[in-house]
Amino acid sequence: MRISPVNRASSQARAGRRQGWHPRRAASLKGYAFIAPFLVLFIFFSAFPDVYTLVLSFQHYAGYGSATAAGIQNYDALLHYPVFWTELENTLEYWVLHAVILIPVAFVLALVVRSWSVRGKSAWRAIIFLPQVMSIVAVSLAFQVMFASPNGAINQLLGLHVAWLTDFAITKWVVIALLVWQGLGFWFVVFLSGLTSIDPAVEEAAMIDGAGAFRRAISIVAPMMKNVFLFAIVIDAITSMALYTQPTVLAATQGVLDPSVAPLSSLVVVNLQSSSFGQSAAAGWLLFLLTVIVSVAVFGSFRFLGRSGASRWRDAIGGRRAKVTR
Amino acid sequence: MTAAAGRGRPAGRSQTRALLARVGCYALLVFVAVIALYPLYLVIANSLKSNTAVALNPSGFPAQPTVSSYSQLVAAGQLRSFVNSLIVASTTTVGAVFISALAGYAFTKLRFPGRAVIFAGLIATIMVPIQTGIPGFYVEFAKLHWLNTYQVQIVPFLAPVFGLFMVRQYLLSVPNEIVEAARMDGAGEWSIYWRIIVPILRPVLAALGVLEFLMMWNSFVWPQVMADTSNVAPLAVTLPTLTDRTLGIVPLYGEIMAGSVLAIVPLIIVFLRYQRAFVSGVTYGNT
Numbered sequence: 361m362r363i364s365p366v367n368r369a370s371s372q373a374r375a376g377r378r379q380g381w382h383p384r385r386a387a388s389l390k391g392y393a394f395i396a397p398f399l400v401l402f403i404f405f406s407a408f409p410d411v412y413t414l415v416l417s418f419q420h421y422a423g424y425g426s427a428t429a430a431g432i433q434n435y436d437a438l439l440h441y442p443v444f445w446t447e448l449e450n451t452l453e454y455w456v457l458h459a460v461i462l463i464p465v466a467f468v469l470a471l472v473v474r475s476w477s478v479r480g481k482s483a484w485r486a487i488i489f490l491p492q493v494m495s496i497v498a499v500s501l502a503f504q505v506m507f508a509s510p511n512g513a514i515n516q517l518l519g520l521h522v523a524w525l526t527d528f529a530i531t532k533w534v535v536i537a538l539l540v541w542q543g544l545g546f547w548f549v550v551f552l553s554g555l556t557s558i559d560p561a562v563e564e565a566a567m568i569d570g571a572g573a574f575r576r577a578i579s580i581v582a583p584m585m586k587n588v589f590l591f592a593i594v595i596d597a598i599t600s601m602a603l604y605t606q607p608t609v610l611a612a613t614q615g616v617l618d619p620s621v622a623p624l625s626s627l628v629v630v631n632l633q634s635s636s637f638g639q640s641a642a643a644g645w646l647l648f649l650l651t652v653i654v655s656v657a658v659f660g661s662f663r664f665l666g667r668s669g670a671s672r673w674r675d676a677i678g679g680r681r682a683k684v685t686r
Numbered sequence: 687m688t689a690a691a692g693r694g695r696p697a698g699r700s701q702t703r704a705l706l707a708r709v710g711c712y713a714l715l716v717f718v719a720v721i722a723l724y725p726l727y728l729v730i731a732n733s734l735k736s737n738t739a740v741a742l743n744p745s746g747f748p749a750q751p752t753v754s755s756y757s758q759l760v761a762a763g764q765l766r767s768f769v770n771s772l773i774v775a776s777t778t779t780v781g782a783v784f785i786s787a788l789a790g791y792a793f794t795k796l797r798f799p800g801r802a803v804i805f806a807g808l809i810a811t812i813m814v815p816i817q818t819g820i821p822g823f824y825v826e827f828a829k830l831h832w833l834n835t836y837q838v839q840i841v842p843f844l845a846p847v848f849g850l851f852m853v854r855q856y857l858l859s860v861p862n863e864i865v866e867a868a869r870m871d872g873a874g875e876w877s878i879y880w881r882i883i884v885p886i887l888r889p890v891l892a893a894l895g896v897l898e899f900l901m902m903w904n905s906f907v908w909p910q911v912m913a914d915t916s917n918v919a920p921l922a923v924t925l926p927t928l929t930d931r932t933l934g935i936v937p938l939y940g941e942i943m944a945g946s947v948l949a950i951v952p953l954i955i956v957f958l959r960y961q962r963a964f965v966s967g968v969t970y971g972n973t
Contacts, residue, residue: 384797390875391798398789401845402808405823410814413822423828469718477708478715486961487719493957493964494726496904497922498946502725505732505744505939513728513745541721553969573707602815605906609926614935628817629911632824641821648818655813 416641423635434642443619444627444643448650451624453532454607455600455654458539463592466544467585470551471577485552489545499542500609507534525611528620535607535621542606547592554588555581590662597658601651604629624650726950733947737940744939755940759948762941763916764924768948771920774839774909775902781844783895789845790853791883795865796875805854808847820911827912834915843902849894856890857883893967896960903953921949 417434421427438444473484491499506513507524515521524534558581566576582589604625611621624647631640732740733755734748743749759765792798793805823842824833832838864886868878884891909923916924925945930936957964 387796388798391792391796391801394792394796394875394879395789395804397785398845398850399804401785401841402847405842406811406819406845409822409826410811410819411822412826413819416821416825421825423825469714472711472714475711477704478711482961484715484719485965486958487722489965490726490954490957491722493900493953495922495946495949495953497906497925498729498949499725501925501942501946502729504937505728505740505943506725508744511741511744516743516745541725544718545722549965550969598813598815602817604817605904609906612926615927615929625815625817625907628820629907632821632911637821637825644815644818644821647815648813651813651815 413641413644416637417645419638421637423637427638430638434638435646437639438627438642438646444624444646446619447622447624447627450532450607450620450622451601451603451650454535454539454603454623455597457532458536458543459593459596459600461536462540462543463547463589463596465540466547466592467551467582467589469544469548470555471581473548474552474555475573485549488548491542492545494542496542496605497609500538500606503534503538503610526613528611528618531611531621535610538606538610539603543596547596550592551585551588554585558584590659593662594655594658597654598651601625601647601654726954729943729946729950732939732943735940735943737938740939740943755944758938758941759928759944762928764921764928764941764945764948766916767919767921767924770836770918771903771922771949774836774920775899777836778840778843778902779895779899781840782846782849782898783891785844786846786849786853786894787884787887787891788879789850790857790887791879793850793854794857794860795862795883808850812847812851817907820907824911832912834913834918836913836918838912839905839909839918839920842908843898843905846898846901849898852890852894853887856887860886889963889966892960892963896963897967900953903949921945925949 416427418430418432419427420430420433469488472478473481473488478484504525509515509523509526510521512524514524522530525531562584563576563580566580571579602625603623607621607623608617608626611617617626624643627643628640628647631637631643728745731746731748732744734751734753735743736752736754737758739748739750793801827833827838864882865878868882873881904922905920906922909920913919914923925942926937928938928941928945930938
C-alpha cells in the first residue's frame with residue numbers, strides 16, 4: 361500500500377484513513393496475529409521436526425559428527441529386517457483383533473444403556489467411562505499384577521497356572537484385553553451420543569410393525585449410525601498404528617520388550633536409543649506411511665461395503681414389506 | 687411392550703420376555719461394571735500391602751493393611767515425579783487451550799488470505815503418529831539443549847490441531863453477527879475475543895482442557911525418550927522402573943501400585959466432579 365504525503369501529516373488521520381481505505385488488510389494482519397502463536401509453535405515443533413525426520417531417514421547419523429548421505433539404505437535395511445515384519449504384523453494384529461471386539465461391544469452397551477428398561481443411566485455411563493480417565497501406564501501395570509505368572513491375581517482367583525505374560529502367543533491376547541478394556545468407555549460414549557441424534561419416531565414405527573429389539577438394532581439403528589461407525593473405525597485405526605505404551609509397559613519383562621510382542625512404533629524408539637537416527641527416522645516415516653495406507657483402505661472398504669450393505673438391508677426390508685401386504 | 691400386548695399377543699408371554707430382556711440388560715451391565723472397576727480395586731487393595739504381600743496374595747483384600755508401600759514410594763522420590771506430571775500437564779493444558787482458542791477464532795471469524803489453505807494443511811497432519819517426528823525432534827532438542835527439561839515436555843504440545851478443530855467446529859455454529867455487531871460498536875479484535883468469544887467458548891474449552899490434560903497425563907513415549915531423568919520425568923515414566931534397589935530387576939509391586947494410586951485417583955476425582963466436561967470432550971471432538 362502506498363501512503364500519500366497528505367496522509368503522513370497526521371498519524372491520527374492516517375490511521376483513520378487506512379482503516380477506511382483498507383479494512384481488509386488491517387483485518388488480515390489481525391487474523392495473522394491471532395493464528396501466529398499456534399502457527400509458529402506448529403511449524404517449529406511439529407512441521408519442521410517431521411520434515412527433518414524425513415531428511416534424516418536418508419542419512420546415516422549417530423548423534424555426533426556430521427551426517428552422511430545414505431540414499432534408501434535405511435529403508436532397505438528395515439525392510440530386510442525380520443523384526444520389522446514381525447512388529448508390523450503385531451501392530452496390525454493388535455488393531456484388528458481389538459477393534460472387532462471393541463466396536464461391536466461398545467455399540468451394544470450404548471444400545472443397552474439407552475433402552476427404556478434400564479435405570480440409572482448416568483451412573484452406568486460414568487462407570488463404563490471410568491477406565492478412560494485412568495492413567496494408561498498405571499492400568500498397564502495393574503494388568504501386569506493381574507496377569508503375572510505364576511502368582512498373578514487372575515491365576516490365583518481362578519486357580520490357573522497360565523503363563524499369561526511369558527508365553528507370547530497368550531501375551532498378545534492380554535494386550536488386546538487391555539486395549540478393549542481401556543477403549544470401551546470412549547467409544548461407548550461416542551455411540552451413546554450418536555444414538556441420541558436418531559429420531560425415536562423411526563424406531564417406534566418399526567416397533568409397532570412388530571420388529572424386535574435385535575431386528576431394530578441391526579436394520580434401523582446401525583445403518584443410521586453409519587457415519588459414527590465410519591468415524592470410530594477410522595480414528596481407532598489411526599490411533600492403533602501409533603500404539604506403543606500398552607504393550608511396552610504391560611509385556612516388558614525386566615525392562616525389555618520382546619520383538620514378538622512389540623508394536624512397530626517401538627522400532628523408532630529402539631533405534632533412537634542405540635543412536636541410529638537414520639534408521640529410527642526411516643521407521644518413523646514407514647509408520648506414517650502405514651497409517652495413511654490403513655486409513656485410506658479402511659475408509660475405502662467401508663464406503664464400498666456400506667453401499668452394498670445398505671442396499672442389501674433395503675432389499676431385505678422391502679421384500680418383507682411386500683410379503684406382509686400380500 | 688404394553689402396546690404389543692394390546693395388539694393381541696398373549697400378555698403373559700410378552701411380559702416374561704420383557705422381564706428376561708431387562709434381567710439380561712442388567713446382568714450385562716453389572717458384568718461390564720465389575721470388569722471396568724476390578725483393576726481399580728486391585729490397584730488400591732495392593733497399594734495397602736507390602737511388596738512381598740502383593741507377590742504372595744495379589745488378588746486378596748489386604749490382611750494387614752499398611753502404608754509402608756506409600757512411605758517407600760516417597761522415599762524413592764516419586765512425589766517429585768508426581769509433581770513433574772502435574773506441572774507439565776497443567777501448564778500445557780492452560781497454554782494449549784488459550785492458543786487453540788485464539789487460532790480457532792481467527793480461522794472462523796477473521797478473514798485473511800490463505801485461511802482455508804493453512805487450515806486444511808494443519809488438519810492434514812492429524813494422521814501423523816507422534817513417533818514419526820521423534821528422531822527429528824530429538825536432534826533439534828539436543829541442539830537447543832532442551833533434552834531433560836520441562837519445556838521439552840510442554841512446548842511441542844501447546845498447538846494441538848485437534849484443539850483447533852474443536853474450537854473451530856464450535857464457532858462455526860456461532861453467528862457472525864455477534865462479532866460484527868461488536869465491531870460496529872468499536873470493539874477491538876482482542877476485546878471481542880476476550881469478552882465475547884471466550885465466554886461463548888467456555889463449554890468447548892472445558893472439554894478441550896480435559897482432553898489435553900488427559901493426553902498429557904498419559905504421555906509416555908515422549909518423556910521416555912526426551913526427559914527421563916528423575917528431576918523432570920513424569921510419573922508415567924518412573925513408575926515402571928521401580929525395581930528392587932539391591933536385586934535390580936525385581937519390580938516392587940506394592941510400591942508400583944501405590945504410585946498407580948497417585949497416577950489414577952486424582953484424575954478420577956476430577957472426572958467425577960466434572961463428568962460433563964469429560965464426556966462432552968469425547969463427543970465434541972469426535973462427532
